[in-house]
Amino acid sequence: MTAPLAIQTETATTATAPPPAASQSAPGGRWPARLLWGIALAAFILLWQFGKPVADWAFKVPRDWRIPAQRWISDAMRWLLDEASFGLFTFTDLTRFIAGAIEAPYRFILGLLSTGILDGRGSSATQLLPPLSWIAVIGVAMLIGHYAGGRRLAALVGGCFAFLAVFGQWSAAMVTLASILIAVPIGILGGLLLGLAAFRWRPVEAALRPLLDLMQTVPVFAYLVPILFLFGFGPSSAIIATIVYALPPMTRISLLALRAVPEEAHELGRMTGCSKRQMTWRILVPSAMPGLMVGVNQVIMLSLNMVIIASMIGAGGLGFEVLAALRRLDIGAGFEAGLAIVALAIALDRLSQAFAARRPHHESAEERERSIAKRHPYLASGVALILISTLAGLVSAPLQAYPEALQISSGTIGSDIVGWINVHFFDQLEAVKNTLLLNVLIPFKRFLTGLPWIGVVGLLALAGFRLGGWRLALTAAALSALIALTGQWEKAMITVYLCGISVAIACLIGVPVGILAAGRERLWKAVELVIDTLQTLPSFVYLMPAVMLFRVGDFTAMIAVVAYAVAPAIRYTAYGLRRVDPHLIEAGIAAGATPWQLLTKVRLKLALPEILLGLNQTIMLALSMLVITALVGTRDLGQEVYIALTKADTGRGLVAGLAVAFIAIIADRLISAGAARLRVRLGLATAEEIR
Template identity: 60%
Template structure:
């Protein structure tokens, strides 16, 4: 028997044996507990549970009420941070929607109006034209006009004010940390696990401590948004700076650049196109956060979506959600255009010739400001011209419910009985001790003993925190949702790669799904299927589908043309070409798509706690409603540990596959 055959046989024995033992223990753990009268088999002994939640809550209480740093207290520090954020935020709110006032309460007198809706749309159009071309200017102008026409202007401007504050802080902070990580090796090593946690701990988990530290209001929401949106900028900055060609760096050294000049005149300018990708990610994550942040006082479109969800107002929720999508499209396309723009400077001529877009914008602002005093329609979009589609969406959902209720119920029953309940029973029955060992063995087998030990410790933390049963429900829901998302996503991705016309439609649909806020999925799902695990699964699949499609399409398209030609020359049929050449070579990309699908599924599962799931997401949401920071952080860390273990295992599989393929 060859070495490869022995390796394959050993691998099959390992995986088969591990599954068999897990299945037997899962099926008979309850009987074993009853026979031996040993409750510890299915539940971690209460007397040995970690009281991490109490420790965290006590620490935060001390921090807020007692911590003192000689010259100032911690409360002084949070107030200073809040002031630095609140001043530009309030200025932008005044500028965009509220106007500038003098005095308080009933005695307040308006000293200057806000920018008119025409001026804001004109500025957006000019920025887009400056960034690229007329086509982009028309698109951005149409997006902002949509917000006015459909009655979403005021909420949209509050959201825009949040974005205009959070994005610069997130982008500049991420850039600074990324530069530091690039220059100092130990900083990068220290930041890596912190960034992993920031990107995998559910947002709800750190809303509670932020609420305790900064109080209820838009400032807390902005702090949470920055924490959520900054990590991609840090990672992109490190990658961008590491990708700067060595000859360019050497040329900078030869010309006598000092370290500061090397950073700001060589490295950052050379990496700017890639850095703008990070800025784009910050913008998209900020917009995705606006709904969640509305739970602690952000207001704007996010609050409208959340309020619609609470009232089960399908029309209002979809309208507000579409407004966020429209704004996301405008900001996304504009930021992408800036990343590709080549700077052209005109040094001679008048001020108007040197800065045509700036002077045009100022002229429009002044002109609409004067006209608005005589014609209110110039200042504020007339109510008579507003359009609403809320009733259409509500009626459409009602019609679907009336005509397809039995079909949906039959589908729901089949999936529940045939898939969800058996898988749930399997995971719920796994004893915590064996679960820790099994996950450690899986991680060790795939990625080495270090990850195996780390994975076992992480799962041990979950069990010792008393959250094992809820963690198993999370893994079951995530596993089923990811399985179905991949089952749908990979064929769609292959179709998109093989048929360019279909690909444009499919990838356009994926763009829409990625820009829709996570809460928006819950409204139609609840209206069609009511609350429960099935509704949560459908919402997670819709939210997590995009990366499975995108990475599959990318992987198939990126297969080297010479290998495809070689396969054709030896007589491969189109089916053989796909199954024996393209898909094997695209496997690393498919695994990366699987990884991203898992990450999105876990982040969405926390939000589906609102539709009745009984998993770690529910634990996080309960902690938020009770303002219990310790409980929320422990549950959030548990979700993060599951995400980190899954991420490391799937990445290790992708690397092994690349190595085998010689990529």
Template identity: 60%
Template structure:
């Protein structure tokens, strides 16, 4: 008889009593071991012996050096292969930058002879408004016009065009690569099973960790930054493509077989067109992630708005940093709305004439727009001053933001410093000491116990291997610091986000206001959070915690609101019929049924907190994020990859345990 069968035969009362006593006992033992681990466990169980640590980072560094310096494929070396790929990708990137930023020239450097200017601002403005008009009518055209006007008026046009050039190349390549991999996964379940762990790693490994091997393989420059951006944005497209293909109606698949389509014909003439609406959602995700990567990619030569934000952070220039960060947000919103409009048109299957499009068909409309753009380009060629937006028309709010921060520091320094000291002494420092005092072996045992209770043997093995990996590579202490800071930040974000989400679920007007705020928080680049917080609180763990909470609170709010709002109406009516008050409806019906959704929101909060934690290494944290950042500055491939894999291991453990807990709760509530 199996263990599960014995578990099922056990009387329910004894099982519930054992479950009720198990975790309090574990927590009590954990507290005791944290205070005096050496009194109960041998030294090797408290601190991992140095001889047990695996030099994986050194092996990876040696392998990468061999790969770059000695590996050969007969006709060419590996270095020549990577440089060839970089040269090939440099062509479309150079063309896009020439079209939007630098213009066309013959020769390089000081010997370059200009032959044509870039598209002038008014031509790009007209093309953007025309595209918005055609895809979404007057509202989208006005939105595009307002966004582009912001870039012009606040002096962000040149940097925005540099960023846009990278997006126009990286996003199609990322979408195409994700589409091809999605087709392979749809055709071959074995390939999907083999690729799925790699996609999990790609989505959980910190972005900084991408940069270290890419910098080592492809060198410093915008092409390396674009490759890192593509790798970062590709995994969601793969997953969305697989889901979209599997959602294609069965009758279409049967029709393709009955009509004798070859595999190529079925894929490109039936499967992909039928899944177009879902695929456009993936394209939208690729665009958003590409823009999310622009600041980090600027660390290896991307330039553009990301470089402006990074420079502002290094100088603590809150005004310039905020304007550049808002420019990235504006660009993200414009591209997002345009991609959504394209997805809606794909879903309808044909292009409808929008308001104001007149009687022009699609082809005639675009011929007219392109002819006008060419005429404006020629005007810029003949009269170059016309292509430059007048400096006297530009505005800047940088001085006002700096003055506001100075005023806050002058008038509220004592209060802010007292609040910071209170949180440090009463929350952060005790939790940090507690986590660092835990024996590594006991943490492994607790994680395995949680895996066993929530998901059985398979989950136990997975989380145990991930935890042991962290211990055996010699990064246990930075991992505990990561866990401490991430855990405290997630708890604070949940304490703020869940009540706000509950309030939003019961007050629609409040939700409309909060939704705008969290949308802005999610599109604003993560680096932008650090600038004002560092100026107010200086560097340290408290500053990192505030930045992480601001960046990660959105999923806690959104998932809670959706979960509470999604309660079945008949259950609410039954509660009202039984005389439940409004508070009872919330505490006894809405919240219990929304608990699985709230857990999933907590999971997303943890993922965002871990991704932000690596960025907060710039403000003085000493966790795994600092390990990744140091590896990037020293081009230490092995150290960066191993530290990134440790962050991924923490993310995978949290994701699997919370996912299993949410599923178990759904089963118990009958929601599965």
């Protein structure tokens, strides 16, 4: 039993003293805190109801107070492009060089997988060598799977790649895979080096933390414009955008993995006289490898999440197929391309997990004396397969490219289903849509947009102080005030309204499903498969059926956001309930608690910190999806970011993107602080551990 817990039942009541940390809830005790909240809420309501005639500045920031951040950012970008110089070369020369350095290996890998090795470019290019055949790619993928995880993994990986060929997505998938094979190694190496720097020097860690927060919360659309300006239009820009998006998790996980290396490993390095470089690369990094492979997995998954957005700036591949299908509202074609991304994600995810779990093999003296083919049988088999399949492909075209006659397409099925629903249930769908719009969405939107900004800033500061002290109070107040002072308050409130309603509905769906699945192993496996698929499907795929059923507008955006963001609510609820200490459940049963009381008084209370973390992740996914739902006519910060992208307005896009990031950071910090305090109150952690 990890901590004392009061379990109340109708027939018996057993009470225990609360843990000592529970009395440390806030300065001054519970009643002064309630009094403080009461005074603050009373002042807020008075200002909201009666303050506008005498204090209009509290509701709309005066122009004289606004910070011209958009102009500053745009001017800085123009200076970088036109005037910034390092003497021998300009800043623009540097960025173009970086783009060229990335494009060269990309073109080579693209040639191997898709176009063949070409001499020249454009229409005048001639093919020197054909690309690897579909048989060779599938075979090599299966060999890698067998090497990493055995027959089962080989069959799974082979099936995923065969799916790409059978459903006609092979060519686009190979373009996407070429981008991934460039972006992932750079993201892994960059994240590892940054993590090592943060591990070695605390000032670097302190400087990186807010930067990583911004990189993970600023919408991708917001920094597509400066990337386009700096690196031009094309696959290299898309790869750079992917790296920026996937780098933060690798950096954070690298730092955590290096810190988790046991002290015994450090002692071993010191005893053997290792230099700093040897200590890093021969002791610390190998010891941290299991944790680092988790970061590798995250880089792969995030890179695949970027393929559609990257297609907007020249990436092509599966992302372009989904985007084109969205523009045509062709749900079948979009869903097929989306499932192809899922298949690629599953294959790469399982391979990275298998390599993470694989133990290193050290060659014996006898093995070193063998021939290269016997020492490296998988490598030899792969080379032989490539050579044989290439020669066979020159003789028979179906062995080089999968025959179109054997391809399967379900393209019309999705469109037919949505069309049938529209024909038979149009009136019912419109009734549901209009009811929610008129009675829930619009009133809540008017409520939030009518609140005084200065009062909201004050309440957020008070919440930050109560949950985390002065530092969190200042963070919440400063970030929310910056949203107002940069002229983004009204659009920010619309973003909060859409995000808030979507998250509430996602939790109303996700928490009960998580509760049902937590205690039933078979059901949980089925639910886990569904939510894994939901999290790997590209976000754009959710827009197509929503638009076809409900047209454009806030309701459509809400439906897409709920579908995209519901997975963490389910996953974290089930995870929290499944890890509750069985001894506490037994204590509740012994005390005579009913199943309902066990759920509400014991299991849900102990799982509440994890449920709050699930809420946090749901909010993060909802905010990221809201930027994409700008394509269906919302009028929030996401629309502002999208307009800035279409007009190539760097300042406008970054300011709106930073406002989204500030909302995400405020929500993250407040919910995390609340979850930490709750763990202390429940006795699951001490105040010292939380700090």
